[in-house]
Amino acid sequence: MSMIGFIGLGNQGAPIARRIAARFPTMVWARRAEACAQVPQAAVAATVAEMGRQCTTVALCVRNDDDVKGVAAKLAETMPPGGILIVHSTVLPETVIELAETMAKRGIAVVDAPVSGGPDRAELGEMVVLAGARRADFDAVRPILESFAKLVEHLGDVGAGQxxxxxxxxxxxxxxxxxxxxxxxxxxxxxxxxxxxxxxxxxxxxxxxxxxxxxxxxxxxxxxxxxxxxxxxxxxxxxxxxxxxxxxxxxxxxxxxxxxxxxxxxxxxx
CATH class of the missing domain: 1.10.1040.10 (N-(1-d-carboxylethyl)-l-norvaline Dehydrogenase; domain 2)
Known part of the structure; x- marks a missing residue:
């Protein structure tokens, strides 16, 4: 599997990223260098744009709808067609549905995949992933999701996970x-x-x-x-x-x- 990007290294995102990095080549980005240091196995992107150029799959675990939209807009400028954007943040279903429509124009798929469990379960690799996506896109990223989750459920199209x-x-x-x-x-x-x-x-x-x-x-x-x-x-x-x-x-x-x-x-x- 090619390089996986991860943005959003908070108390839940950082342990998820570490779990992913233990199994796949991973690149992280954060505004603060000390946040990236929480995932020592991963390469560090200088910018979001660089991550988009180097990673065909990028996961977001950022704080809210505006953060998801803002980061996704920067990634869309450089991610190649055929890429997949995974949204782990909890946002409105309409946010990921609209994002999927926008990214599709650039040939990029969106997997709506919010997570549940909290920091302790993230450390143990026991998260729950609630996914909404086209079946082919879900199947493509399922190994990534299973690297940090005990239960991964595909619930339907984009928006169902949220x-x-x-x-x-x-x-x-x-x-x-x-x-x-x-x-x-x-x-x-x-x-x-x-x-x-x-x-x-x-x-x-x-x-x-x-x-x-x-x-x-x-x-x-x-x-x-x-x-x-x-x-x-x-x-x-x-x-x-x-x-x-x-x-x-x-x-x-x-x-x-x-x-x-x-x-x-x-x-x-x-």
């Missing part, structure tokens, strides 16, 4: 908000909070979100980046518009976490 990722994140946020409420209620009823946490982690109330809440010390504000949470909840609300009342309940539950983080941020800045 829809499923937003649903997944919404459930995570709802579980986190519910877990924090359960611990608060236990404390107010005179139950030892530490014991309540152990019970809820071991019983039927257990969830990944609740376990991560415990690791974070029980505070929702330490569990997630408020800006990213609100972005994902807004995106979830967008794709759920017009859905049945039962389906849109997920948005309302998820918003409770977003509202809590927003209020905490306002108090912290006061």
């Amino acid at each position: 829809r499923m990722k937003l649903i997944n994140n919404g459930l995570f946020f709802a579980n986190a908000a519910g877990g924090a409420a359960a611990i608060a209620l236990a404390g107010e009823l005179g139950i030892d909070v530490a014991a309540a946490s152990r019970i809820l982690s071991a019983g039927t109330g257990q969830s990944t979100a609740f376990d991560m809440l415990n690791i974070a010390g029980g505070g929702l504000e330490r569990l997630a980046d408020s800006a990213l949470v609100r972005k994902d909840i807004d995106h979830l609300a967008d794709i759920a518009a017009g859905a049945s009342p039962a389906a849109t309940m997920l948005v309302e539950f998820a918003r409770r976490l977003g509202d809590h983080l927003h209020e905490h941020k306002k108090l912290a800045q006061a």
Whole structure:
């Protein structure tokens, strides 16, 4: 396989890139040299344009929709026809659909492949990849995805991966908000909070979100980046518009976490 490019070396992207670099020739780019140093096996591109010239497949794990669009526009100037752009970021389905249409004019395919699992699972190579793409494009990059994932699901055309990722994140946020409420209620009823946490982690109330809440010390504000949470909840609300009342309940539950983080941020800045 030819050189694989990777952009977006955050707390989740860096371990994913290391996993890829352990199996394939890899090139990374970041604004900061110390970020690239997190993937010592990889070559370092001087610019995004250089990566486009040297890599037929490039993966993005950047922060938001604007970042995806901006980096993709630079890559499109130099990536050869027949190249594939993999989007691991969580963005609106419309963002990757429009990107796929734009890149197709240059002969470049897009694989919509957001990831779930967090930094610890990324280090272990146990991520979940939710992919939307033409089947041939998905099959072409599947070995790359499997280098860092325990589950890789092809869900349909471009956009399907993002829809499923937003649903997944919404459930995570709802579980986190519910877990924090359960611990608060236990404390107010005179139950030892530490014991309540152990019970809820071991019983039927257990969830990944609740376990991560415990690791974070029980505070929702330490569990997630408020800006990213609100972005994902807004995106979830967008794709759920017009859905049945039962389906849109997920948005309302998820918003409770977003509202809590927003209020905490306002108090912290006061």
